[in-house]
Amino acid sequence: MTEHDPNRAAPTSAACPAVFIAAPASGQGKTTVTAALARMLRNRGKVVRVFKTGPDYLDPLVLAQASGQPVDQLDLWMAGEAYCRQRLFEAALEADLILVEGAMGLFDGEPSSADLAALFELPLVIVMDVKGMAQTAAALVAGLAGFRDDIRIAGMIANACGSQRHRELIEAALPDAIPLLASVPRDTALALPERHLGLVQADEIRDELEARFEAGAAALEAEGLAEALLQLPPVMFSAPDVEALHALSSLQPLLAGQTIGVARDAAFSFIYQANLDLLEGMGATLRFFSPLNDAQLPTCDALWFPGGYPELHAARLAENGAMRDDIRRFFDADKPILAECGGLLYSLETLTDYADSTHAMLGLLPGHGAMRGRRGCQGMQTAELPEGPVRGHAHHRSLAEGTPEAIAFGRRQRHPAPGEAIYRQRRLTATYLHLFFPDNPAAVARLFMPGQASETHSITTQELHG
DSSP states (O other): OOOOOTTSOOOSEEEEOEEEEEOSSTTSSHHHHHHHHHHHHHHTTOOEEEEEESSOSHHHHHHHHHHTSOOEEEOTTTTOHHHHHHHHHHHHHHOSEEEEEOOSSTTOTTTTHHHHHHHTTOOEEEEEEOTTOSHHHHHHHHHHHHHOSSOOEEEEEEEEEOOHHHHHHHHHHSOTTSOEEEEEEOOTTTSOOEETTEEOOGGGGHHHHHHHHHHHHHHHHTTTHHHHHHTSOOEEEEOOOHHHHHHHHOOOOTTTTOEEEEEOSSSEEEOOHHHHHHHHHTTOEEEEEOTTTOSSOOSOSEEEEOEEOGGGSHHHHHHOHHHHHHHHHHHHTTOOEEEETHHHHHHSSEEEOTTSOEEEOOOSSSOEEEEOTTOOEEEEEEEEETTEEEEEEEEESEEEESOOOOSEEEEESSOOSEEEEEEEETTEEEESOEEOGGGOHHHHHHHHSSSOOTTOBOOOHHHHTO
16 A cells, blocks of 8 residues: 555555465366455455456455455456556555456466466465365476466465365475465365356355355464465556556546436346446446336436346346336337347347246347356457447357347457357347447447437337237
8 A cells, every 4th residue: 555645746656565366277266265365354454455357247246245345357358458557556555455366277368367467567376276186286386387487476375175284295395485375174164156157146145255254264364364465575556657547537528418227136237347437437327227126217318238147037027017118118219228148138039047938028129048058158359339349258158049130240359250249229239248348438438329329220119029
């Protein structure tokens, strides 16, 4: 944390201890350990700012509850270096410690967790599930440390450790330069529950999560980990250069006077805080509503249906006929609507859930959605919208069939095949892609502005339903 005098010029750098929590693969317990670390330090009265690598919605909700602070996503491809640099710099001004949780394995993806850690010179702590191995765990950590010369591994946390003897075997085999910082016992009471797209949403199990946070914090506190982290040499974070900072801060009030209704409840919750901040930064007023529980829309000029889990709440969405009728009237009035992933499924005529039950949806867009088991689609893509390109990602385990001709497709990060389809009916824009709004604020503003959109295929809900 760097103290600064408000009467002086704005600081351009800030120093703060920071740790990047990484792993050799997914499923090693990174989120469980990161949440426990955040709660341990929060319990000591420390300000802990946590970030999540990659386009993740669910982990940040868990980490925000554990730390008591907002959690932003950091992704070098989707958000860009200047955005990531600014977020880390702002956090360093106020935090006692910064934690960045990686995604997948340390070197997986382009850019990878290692790329982010190397760019900002963040020391790495490797979390590894050591069940079924001992000295081999040390060999794997040593291999990670030697794979690239632009990263530094500051230590290891052995997760799911079976006993004190198990810990001793691992610790004795580690290279001298890589200490075993802690071991987490093999205890199901510490692990975070999962669901088909990742972690269960935090709001659904707040009390259960609190118990797990506290248990994890106690286990790490007993290892003396708080002192080790707080005594790390601080990392120097610099603000973006003048040109990049101007690009981040010079938002035009393109949405001044516009009110945007944002669906937010258990069915629609995949929302980047950065997206909300951008809309408000462009002058929009945001009004949240629940397609599950509310009987009508708030007074607004545009709608945004983000992703989420509509398949888990399809029956209730179908039963809320008053809300569905109000949304159809909004659509028929040629008002702007953005529907992403779960919002796309809600916009279709029907949705078939995992129990093979089919439920009526909004019927704004011809087509039928159905869940398809464990296999899914994911990846980084650029939405080639008529309003302009916007980067984002896809992550879904459903199919949309019988849909109209797409007006455009996502452009994949590294593959020449067309990405996710982008549909447009009247002022509805629907796609499986989750958009990262700060990538192209002007294009996003045009999506929500009143007036006729580009490349619009017109159809009323009365025509759709015959």
